Amino acid sequence: MSGAGGTTAARQATGAGDIPVDTPRVPAREAAESELSKPMYHENDPNVLQRGLNRLWDWVAGVFDAAAGAAPGGPAGLAVLALIVIGLAAALWWRLGAPQRSSRTPDALFESDGPRSAAQHRAAADAHAAALRWTEAVQERMRAIVRSLEERALLDPRPGRTADEAATEAGRALPGHATRLRSAARDFDDVTYGGRTAGQPTYLALRTLDTELDEAKPVLPGAPRGAAG
Numbered sequence: 765m766s767g768a769g770g771t772t773a774a775r776q777a778t779g780a781g782d783i784p785v786d787t788p789r790v791p792a793r794e795a796a797e798s799e800l801s802k803p804m805y806h807e808n809d810p811n812v813l814q815r816g817l818n819r820l821w822d823w824v825a826g827v828f829d830a831a832a833g834a835a836p837g838g839p840a841g842l843a844v845l846a847l848i849v850i851g852l853a854a855a856l857w858w859r860l861g862a863p864q865r866s867s868r869t870p871d872a873l874f875e876s877d878g879p880r881s882a883a884q885h886r887a888a889a890d891a892h893a894a895a896l897r898w899t900e901a902v903q904e905r906m907r908a909i910v911r912s913l914e915e916r917a918l919l920d921p922r923p924g925r926t927a928d929e930a931a932t933e934a935g936r937a938l939p940g941h942a943t944r945l946r947s948a949a950r951d952f953d954d955v956t957y958g959g960r961t962a963g964q965p966t967y968l969a970l971r972t973l974d975t976e977l978d979e980a981k982p983v984l985p986g987a988p989r990g991a992a993g
Contacts, residue, residue, distance in 0.1 A: 816856050820849075879921075882912035886974070889967075898962040899955045905970040906952040909945075909977060910934075918982055927952040937982040944973050 880888075885908035892901035910930045913919040918937045919930060931949035935942030948970050954960040 817853065820852060820856065880907075880911070882908045882915055885911055889971070893964075893967055896964075898964055898967050901967045902951060902955055902962040902970055905967060905974055906948055909948065909970070909974050912974070912978060913937075916982075927956075934977075938977065938980050939983060941973065941977060941980060944969075945977075948973055 885904050889901045889904035889908060892898070892904060906927060910919065910925075910927070913930070913934050914921045919933055927949035928946070931942075931945040935945050938945070951962065951966050951970065955962045955966075
């Protein structure tokens with residue numbers, strides 16, 4: 765009997781020793797994830813705050829992975845760690861302040877960093893083209909086209925105007941170029957909001973259009989539509 769009991773006790777001891785200790789860390793991790801996923805941390809992606817939080821979360825994930833098998837104090841230690849993470853996130857929010865929303869309306873043609881002349885937009889477009897940054901070159905050339913039309917009083921300056929709106933309005937004064945203006949507006953929207961990448965042919969087409977528009981004569985109200993140059 766004593767032998768059987770000893771064997772059973774030995775098996776129980778061995779079985780107990782073979783069971784891995786798994787520290788319950790899911791609640792603490794979920795608390796940290798829930799706090800860091802609040803909308804106030806993600807209002808204007810991407811920005812300085814968001815990049816900081818991304819780096820913070822990468823660090824948190826690494827800490828949790830490292831603590832997978834041995835967290836000092838068990839669940840209580842992980843809870844304290846989660847509170848520290850939340851405190852760091854709150855401190856980062858307080859230090860950087862709430863992100864400022866851009867005053868540029870969605871799909872607006874111009875940025876909100878102050879008006880620039882057509883010549884300035886053309887210079888920026890040429891600089892981007894020289895560096896083979898065709899997407900930025902297309903954007904700046906389209907802005908140069910619209911700004912030039914505003915400077916010639918063919919378009920009324922209007923904050924928040926989209927490329928499509930500018931093309932439609934300009935096409936009334938320059939009907940001979942209306943189709944190409946609409947095409948240029950689509951190219952601008954595709955690379956600015958559609959995620960497409962511009963190439964050299966697209967930029968060269970806009971540059972040619974810009975030159976031709978600068979020399980074109982507008983159709984005055986009441987004049988025949990074929991009078992545009």
